[in-house]
Amino acid sequence: MTTTTPGLVCAHHHLYSTLARGMPAPARQPRTFLDILEQIWWRLDVALDADTLHWSALLGAVEALASGTTGIIDHHESPSLIDGSLDIISAACTSVGVRVNCCYGVTDRHGREAGQRGLRENERFLRAGGRGMVGVHAAFTCSDELLRSASDLADELGTGVHIHVGEGPDDRDAARRLEGLATDDWLLVHCVDVDRPLRGTIAHNPRSNMNNGVGYAVPGERANDIVLGTDGIGADMLEEMRLAYVALRAHDVSQSPETVWSWLENGFSFFPECRGDVVEWNYDHVDSPWHVAFTPGIRAINVTSADGERLLVDGRPTRVDIDEVRAKAAEAARRLFAKL
Numbered sequence: 300m301t302t303t304t305p306g307l308v309c310a311h312h313h314l315y316s317t318l319a320r321g322m323p324a325p326a327r328q329p330r331t332f333l334d335i336l337e338q339i340w341w342r343l344d345v346a347l348d349a350d351t352l353h354w355s356a357l358l359g360a361v362e363a364l365a366s367g368t369t370g371i372i373d374h375h376e377s378p379s380l381i382d383g384s385l386d387i388i389s390a391a392c393t394s395v396g397v398r399v400n401c402c403y404g405v406t407d408r409h410g411r412e413a414g415q416r417g418l419r420e421n422e423r424f425l426r427a428g429g430r431g432m433v434g435v436h437a438a439f440t441c442s443d444e445l446l447r448s449a450s451d452l453a454d455e456l457g458t459g460v461h462i463h464v465g466e467g468p469d470d471r472d473a474a475r476r477l478e479g480l481a482t483d484d485w486l487l488v489h490c491v492d493v494d495r496p497l498r499g500t501i502a503h504n505p506r507s508n509m510n511n512g513v514g515y516a517v518p519g520e521r522a523n524d525i526v527l528g529t530d531g532i533g534a535d536m537l538e539e540m541r542l543a544y545v546a547l548r549a550h551d552v553s554q555s556p557e558t559v560w561s562w563l564e565n566g567f568s569f570f571p572e573c574r575g576d577v578v579e580w581n582y583d584h585v586d587s588p589w590h591v592a593f594t595p596g597i598r599a600i601n602v603t604s605a606d607g608e609r610l611l612v613d614g615r616p617t618r619v620d621i622d623e624v625r626a627k628a629a630e631a632a633r634r635l636f637a638k639l
């Protein structure tokens with residue numbers, strides 16, 4: 300017997316980073332959070348082109364579906380390919396049958412003009428009917444002017460801003476700078492280093508925070524709604540839930556898995572339709588947070604969308620050939636790595 304759940308939601312992802320696993324090591328060992336950004340992610344994002352982005356997003360979407368995740372809130376940056384980049388990600392997810400909420404993370408890292416182009420990509424995509432938010436990389440790579448423009452654009456388009464906030468010490472000033480801008484529609488990612496409350500939903504990414512050595516976000520003590528994301532490390536939300544649970548317990552041993560399960564369920568506020576998707580698992584107590592918290596390796600077997608389409612059958616996606624996607628993605632990764 301198997302239990303079923305709705306489709307799960309990954310509330311903070313970077314589909315552009317799917318090909319990063321196995322990338323060549325940086326010349327110098329990163330020692331700080333800023334080193335990791337400069338030597339890994341900011342080398343990778345600038346090397347992306349339309350082809351590598353397509354295969355990265357497609358593989359990421361397939362892996363999400365195979366993990367029972369049918370809704371992804373994506374945060375994207377590809378400085379050499381800004382215009383049209385959100386269409387590539389959206390199309391890749393749609394071709395697999397996964398819902399996606401897109402944004403382009405604007406920044407002044409590449410100069411004022413690139414920041415404006417990022418804003419225009421958000422605006423173009425959203426005005427054309429794309430599902431998404433206005434993206435900002437993080438306050439510490441943006442001028443006050445760019446932060447204000449992103450906030451104004453989100454207000455005008457009736458959406459929120461999706462932004463990294465206080466991920467590490469370099470962004471410690473973020474909450475002060477965003478205090479007058481953030482609204483309840485904002486998606487605040489990480490909030491590890493914040494010294495005051497901000498309006499918005501907080502996306503908690505425990506695996507990423509541990510991997511970057513930035514500390515614990517203490518989501519259980521925030522008044523905000525909390526959602527769970529992976530920050531680009533796949534989209535296996537039961538796996539992330541288990542890690543979020545032990546991270547929470549390490550901080551407060553009186554906590555229960557129900558707290559973390561509620562964070563997972565809060566993701567439905569961004570994708571109400573995912574509640575109608577049906578995921579069948581290879582384990583028969585997936586409706587119990589206590590079972591999930593202590594059962595590694597639970598896998599999705601079948602996924603049927605709310606409108607009745609079978610998207611995953613016996614662990615294999617139905618709309619795309621998984622073997623072909625893996626082979627083409629591996630080729631794309633080789634091309635990407637050659638550029639690094």
Ligand SMILES: [Zn+2]
Pocket residue numbers: 311312313374463488530531
């Ligand atoms: Zn992120």
